[in-house]
Amino acid sequence: MQFERLSYEEFLKSKVRLAASDGFTISDDEVNPALKPHNRLMVKWLVEGGRRACFASFGLHKTVTQLETLRIVLTRTGGRALIVAPLGVRQEFARDAVEILGWDAPPKFIRSIEEAGETGIYITNYETIREGKLDPRKFVAVSLDEASILRGSGGSKTFREFMAYLTGDAGPNGNRRGTEVVEYIFIATATPAPNDYIELLCYAAILRIMDISQAKTRFFKRDSTKADVLTLHQHKEEEFWLWVASWALFVNRPSDLTGNANDDEGYIMPPLDVRWHEIPSDHTKAGTEKNGQFKMYAETAIGLQGAATEKRNSLNARVNKMLELRNEDLSAHRIIWHDLEKERNEIEKLLPECKTVFGSQPLDIRESIIRDFSTGNLQELAGKPSMIGSGTNLQKYCAWSIYLGIGFKFNDFIQSLHRTLRFGQVSKSVRADIIYTEAERKVRKDLERKWTQHNKMVEKMIEINKKYGLSQAAMAQILTRKMGVERVEIKGEKYQIVNNDNVKELPRFETNSIGLIITSIPFATQYEYSPNYADYGHTENTREFFEQMDYSTPEAFRVLMPGRIAAIHVKDRIIPGGLSGLGFQTVYPFHLDVIQHYTKHGFAYIGMKTIVTDVVRENAQTYRLGWTEQCKDGSKMGVGMPEYLLLFRKPPSDTSNAYADIPVFKDKPLQQMADGSTRKFVDKTKEPIVPGTGYSRARWQFDAHGFTRSSGDRLMSSSEIARLEPDAIFKLFRDYSLNTTWNFEHIVKIAESLEVIGKLPPGFMLLQPQSWTDEVWTDITRMMTLNASQWSQGKEMHLCPMQFDTADRVILQMSNPGDKVLDYFGGLMTVAVRAIKHGRYGIGVELNPEYFTDGAHYCKAEEHKASIPSLFDVLEVEGAA
Known part of the structure; x- marks a missing residue:
């Protein structure tokens, strides 16, 4: 029985993940009318x-x-x-x-x-x-x-x-x-x-x-x-x-x-009166530094261990503050919340009429005390939020809580607070007195931050309930609107780029029309490059990623000329220890699955070029190759992650000699003859070759080797440029403006993008029109010094973006002048740009509209031989700063 594959539209809809309904449909009259x-x-x-x-x-x-x-x-x-x-x-x-x-x-x-x-x-x-x-x-x-x-x-x-x-x-x-x-x-x-x-x-x-x-x-x-x-x-x-x-x-x-x-009606929450009471810390008990030197002040940003010490040191002062607050109304019903057993002991000693609940009590006694307090038969109750702070209704006779201390666990705090702050509260307002020390200011700040975050989350979900009701169909309809894009095509004399889903775009190309495919494919589940469901990164797992690839790869095979190459640029993936379940980082060999995928669709795998990477830079991203960690345990480190250029060939029509239908032909270099003339190279002669002519034996040796290096230079997206400080943007734009055909609308777009993210200074013009004459000075401005670490903090979403020299070598070695060179995961159109540069016809397909827009500018600039800002330009600007 042959499995019938979903249509592409059905596949994309299947990527919408809303919870399935697995219960029973019931009528309103089946629910208790009470x-x-x-x-x-x-x-x-x-x-x-x-x-x-x-x-x-x-x-x-x-x-x-x-x-x-x-x-x-x-x-x-x-x-x-x-x-x-x-x-x-x-x-x-x-x-x-x-x-x-x-x-x-x-x-x-x-x-x-x-x-x-x-x-x-x-x-x-x-x-x-x-x-x-x-x-x-x-x-x-x-x-x-x-x-x-x-x-x-x-x-x-x-x-x-x-x-x-x-x-x-x-x-x-x-x-x-x-x-x-x-x-x-x-x-x-x-x-x-x-x-x-x-x-x-x-x-x-x-x-x-x-x-x-x-x-x-x-x-x-x-x-x-x-x-x-x-x-x-x-x-x-x-x-x-x-x-x-x-x-x-x-x-x-x-x-x-x-x-x-x-x-x-009857469900209006009473107002909450929160009163913070800061107790001075005893700085004589501040402790010592790691080097043994005494601290002058108690820490104001303490962790769990420091907080426990601070609570012990401040116990008497906090208890005295509690008694002071309690004396304001001795007849009131009250809950005293505490965290430590020593605090409970003090409460029991000073307030014998207050009943306490604690873990070693028999369950029946604990529940009896809580019941007496909830029914008004007990005036004062003390306990830990972690023990009795959830579920109980204590609001009928009590509207006042005193927190003898403050803690890191917001859930315990908010649950305990709402034992009295509830619908049905008989009092006009609810009071909460929170006692903390000077050294616990950060704990208070964190508590307030989490409180705000909690309220925002609830508001967000209530807004969704009101907007869509309880209908999953309405929610799914909103999400399915984000499938695909409106097709946009831009053509030049030497290029064609399209903003579209490549699954829908590849069928538009003629069969056997592409001379070379070179692309950096995305990664399953690692990043999503756009909010579109057609995005290959928008997948739950590797299986679903390759299911989507199953729609595009057969079309890539169809459009490629027989005997020609598809060069697929990939990198393996680091699996964090928290996700591997092993507690340490492991490696997912993505390139192996890519090989199996492309060969499944008819491509012949003919080799892999390993591109070595900078292990120091990689460690800065993953923290798995650190020198210090290696010294602690040499079994943990692993090795650096190279990039791979996987080479696949579409079988030629005639397999008797294995040559492509239209071979990628190279002239051998010229030879310098004794009489000063030159001729095409002949293997049996010993005359020297003419440097820079033809395809040399030396170049062949490097091309044939399984290892290579890359300079790392590549194109820059406008969002990456925008992450720079104003000084660097100004210098980069100055060089661009002097070497590029002026495009007013594009310049305005860049400025508007910078303004949105707050990088367009109000005090001076950042993107100044530059002059070619020395009589007009436009290179002087007053800015802050560039923060040299700013660029290093920016993260490019693709793990192995296409570098210039990688694309150059593949294009020159594996295609003929005039060939159509296709990148169907076009990104910033690096491949199309380099194809134009080397006398080919560049073709790119990209789903992300922002990448496509940047790529369109780069292709136009290359066709007009204008200056294009690259990663190295940015690094040079940083160095100059």
Whole structure:
């Protein structure tokens, strides 16, 4: 049975990644009418998705939403369902199940499968599953309440265990539980990603929406030395949030879902009164430097170890401040949040009427204390945010929290704050007093930064909900509009370049019309060169990348003359230790897959030219070849990564002599005869050759060798030039202006691009029209000195952009004058430019409009023999500065 390949349009649409719906379609009347309108919509969306997250704000009834979701799932599947909740929360489920949903009995709390029946909804805590006492795979559906407890992409035991149970993923420590997984999974929390995007990716992995490493590659720039340092690609921002919205529901207030402002009655969050209290640090306990010298001041940018020391040193001062604040209203109900056991001991000693909750207490006692406080029977409660800061409703009698200290964990802080800052808060405002020391100013700053980031993320998702509703079809329609580009063609006497998808452009060329193909192909999953789904870098994995190549490579084979060469420029790829799962960097031999791909489509592989690279520069990018690391462990380093020029040949029509249908012919050099005349070289004579004539034996030896070097000089994109400081831009533009045909509109475009990124100074004209006469001075300006490191900080997205000398040697050796030379991943049109320079006809196809525009200018400049700024020009400008 022959596999029928998707059409190219269908293939591109398949690259749109929104979460699949794997649940049940239900009608509105199947949902308990006791639920509020927004909760009924949430339940319907969760059930129909099958594996979904509910990121509703504090007090929007996630408890009843989870209970009703599981009830409806069990009506279709039978069996049993499990709610996993943090300490002190099961009473909320018990009360809501009976008082709101009208159940005859609350869900039963269990610690082992033996305590459960064959059907029904049960509840347990995270510790039970983490310690292996209860296997969630024994349940049809599982709902994780306050799932922010799972935070951390593998760093916590809780996350690793749940990944192993729910997804079958072995995780970093190999905790595989077999192939069996939980079919229906739901997640609920009000703080889905308070610290970083990585937490959202964890939820996606738990729900089996997308693997963490896959999502990192698809949406984020990465720090190769720190796997979880993520920066969202600017052009992927909309797609990322639409993807998240396809499996996660963000709700701040009921009207976000219902669209009816009247539904917000009773759901207005009370104002928050945050009061920061800075305690002077004891600088006599500042400690010592590494060299043993005493520090003059306590650190103001401390890490975890320093923070613990600072907390111990400042304990008495912080406790005294707490007592001072408490004395403002001794009758008030109050929560005192703390982190250290010594802090708890001080609270118990000074405030005997305050009940404390701690880990070694029996579970029943802990829950009894929390219940007494939530019902108003206890006036003061003390505990750690990490223990009782999630899930509990403490707002009915309490509107005041005192934080005895400050910490790095924003999730614990924001969760604890919202135990009282919730809908249904009886007080007109909620007060939070936060005590910290002078040395902890940076900790406070980081806390405030994360708080702002959290609010922005929630606002972004609410905006998407309002714009698209809960329709995945509407979201997918937006993304599919980004497929392909409007074709633009620019021709000169010696070149033709096209802004288009090469899969759609290559069929336009005549069969057997191209004399040489030379290109640097992109990389699977490494970079995306444009926000277009036709972008080859916009792939989830290597398999999908080569699937897209399967549409273009047969056309490249068709258009190439029989017997001629396709020279493919590639480089292997470094896999960071965080992605390899091994803890150290490995190498993906990309060039091997490229060889297999091209030979599969009819090309004959005839050799590989290895282009050596600068190991020092490479180490600056990957940090894997460092001298210091080699001294620590010589087994870790590996070797430098060369580039490769893979040579493929299209078989000639006549294979009897192996010559191309139209051979690439070279004249041998002239010989200098004794009488002063010259003649074509004859092998048997010993007369010297005339230097610079014909194709010499010396040049042949270098061409035939398997190794080569490159100067590294190449074309510059306007965005790369824009990263320079004004002084360097001015000098580069001066030389360009004096040697290039003046193009007013192009110059304005450059200036406008610089203005957008803030590089066009308001105080002087950066791009001054230059004069050819010495009577007019235009080379004097007043600027800051160029920062010589600025260029080195810029990262070109392609790992091995085509260099001038590489293109030159291939063009001169493997094509005839007048041949059409094609680069169907044209980029800045380096190949087309060098083809023009050497008397060929340059052809380039490029998807990215910005690269195409820059390339069009370079081709025109080369055709008119004008000056073109290159990488070496920039480095020369830097050196002059």
